[in-house]
Amino acid sequence: MRAAEALATIAETTLKSLAGVRDGAGPPKQNGTLDTVCRPAASSSKTPQVERMERMELMAALPDPAPPLKAADFPPLENTGAPFKVAVFSAREHDIEEFQQANEDFGGNFTFCFHSAQLCLDTVDLVRGADAVCIFVHDDCSAPVLQLLREGGVKMVALRCAGFNNVDLEAAARLGVAVARVPAYSTCAVAEHAAALVASVVRCIPQAVENTRRCNFALNGLLGFDMIGKTVGIIGTGLTGSISARIFKQGYGCEVIANDVVENPKVKDAAPDGLGIAYVSQEEIFSRSDIILLHAPLLRETHKIINAEAIQKMKRGVIIVNTSRGGLIDTKALIQGLQEGIVGGAGLDVLAEEEEYFFHNWSNKVLLNDELSVLSCFNNVVITAHQAFFTREALLSICHTTLSNLNAARNGLEPPMQRGKYPTLLTK
The missing domain is CATH 3.40.50.720 (NAD(P)-binding Rossmann-like Domain)
Incomplete structure (x- = not known):
């Protein structure tokens, strides 16, 4: 691999150092500036506490493009009546835990039916009676599936991911099914x-x-x-x-x-x-x-x-x-x-x-x-098995943004922007 340059540099510098000792001139500086001779470290007038504080100040100055989200960063959802039934597909243990906890935190607005199976033509019957479906990256929301969802009374498809290549947006718009996503969760x-x-x-x-x-x-x-x-x-x-x-x-x-x-x-x-x-x-x-x-x-x-x-x-x-x-x-x-x-x-x-x-x-x-x-x-x-998104902060963001999108559909409103600037709505 190209990193063989590192071994070449080590060999070249070592040979020059040995030649310098042989000739009595002492080892030369590497690249003209880096000292190759080991000497006792110079004493510092700074205490360890001062040096630590300086390092902390330096770290604090580094840019933070997207600070981790906390539950307090999300507005509480208003409880406006009977629970909204949501069929959650491709549900894993972490999905069930996060959504149930968030539902308690924000008033119990939703009734969740969790399914480990992926949404497709063979599983669409599991949606019966649901107001919305919540899907992930491998679920099928093609036009035939959306047609059956709409006939069953589904008002929204809530993606708990940023990508939406598995949803036929044209069909959703034609059928009047709102589609929302989580654009900036991870x-x-x-x-x-x-x-x-x-x-x-x-x-x-x-x-x-x-x-x-x-x-x-x-x-x-x-x-x-x-x-x-x-x-x-x-x-x-x-x-x-x-x-x-x-x-x-x-x-x-x-x-x-x-x-x-x-x-x-x-x-x-x-x-x-x-x-x-x-x-x-x-x-x-x-x-x-x-x-x-x-x-x-x-x-x-x-x-x-x-x-x-x-x-x-x-x-x-x-x-x-x-x-x-x-x-x-x-x-x-x-x-x-x-x-x-x-x-x-x-x-x-x-x-x-x-x-x-x-x-x-x-x-x-x-x-x-x-x-x-x-x-x-x-x-x-x-x-790695599609785990790039899989952090505590990302799961929290997915859960709360999805609940905000579902709550908007429940109340006939347009889903809010995530963090006030990232659009979540794909079709109305």
Whole structure:
């Protein structure tokens, strides 16, 4: 991998230091400025308490793009009569716990019917008698399903996620079914997870952990590379993408370039209001980037944006990370790119056709998805099961924003903006 420059630097500096001792001149400074000779640390007049306070002040000065949400950040829901019945699909233990607790906190306005099954034509009968349905990323809200929901009296589809590619919005609007989402529930969580995937792939963390569990403490096969100075290409610079841009530019010291249909001024504009990041074509993202991050929504225009043709344009050894939607990547093309060595590694929190596997325990079963099975065999591929959003703060935000959307539908009102500025309503 390209991080071999680190070993070359170590070897070169060591040889120069030894030559300096041999010739009596002493070891030279590295890069002309960095002292290579170990000397006693200079005494400081500052007490440990003062140094600690200075570090705390420095940390306090760092920007906080999206502080964690608390229950107090959400207005209480007004109890205006009989409970509103909601059928919740793809419900997991954490969903049940959060929604039941929030319902108690805000007056018991809702009656929830939790279903672990995904919403589809085969399960739509479970909605009988519900005023609204609450769905997640893998539920099916295609036109036929929406037709049956409307005939059953459903007034709203409440997504407890930001993406809405699983809902036919045209059909919903035609049928008069309101659709609302949670647009900004885990932007920091997803961006942080993307950074974690990059670090895991670049520094071979999963393989290293597995080695040490087997008492293998050798460094063979674990060579990484420095992040500083590398080029990171971000496709999709909305809320999550802009936070990723900040992490990699200001945190890792990378050169960041971006691509999006709509340019985000907080990304493009110069400091102090923006990051001063250049927007370039997709072709330039592919040809220049050492690391490519996918934060774009799944639309017709972005479906399989990473395909065989795109991979052939990429730098050899490129790292690809996807925390958005699996359909952004042609999985077969990615596997071929990994086999050919064009793709040096991948961090995947989402996969195409993940619905049957993610959020379920398959440890005692045989995987029937050949692509997932093959990807799992690569040492340079890290897969997490759609968990980028999964933090305490995100679950709280999902729950309370969803309840606000449902309460609006219950009272014939338009759902409020999340945090006062992020639209939640997709169709009326």
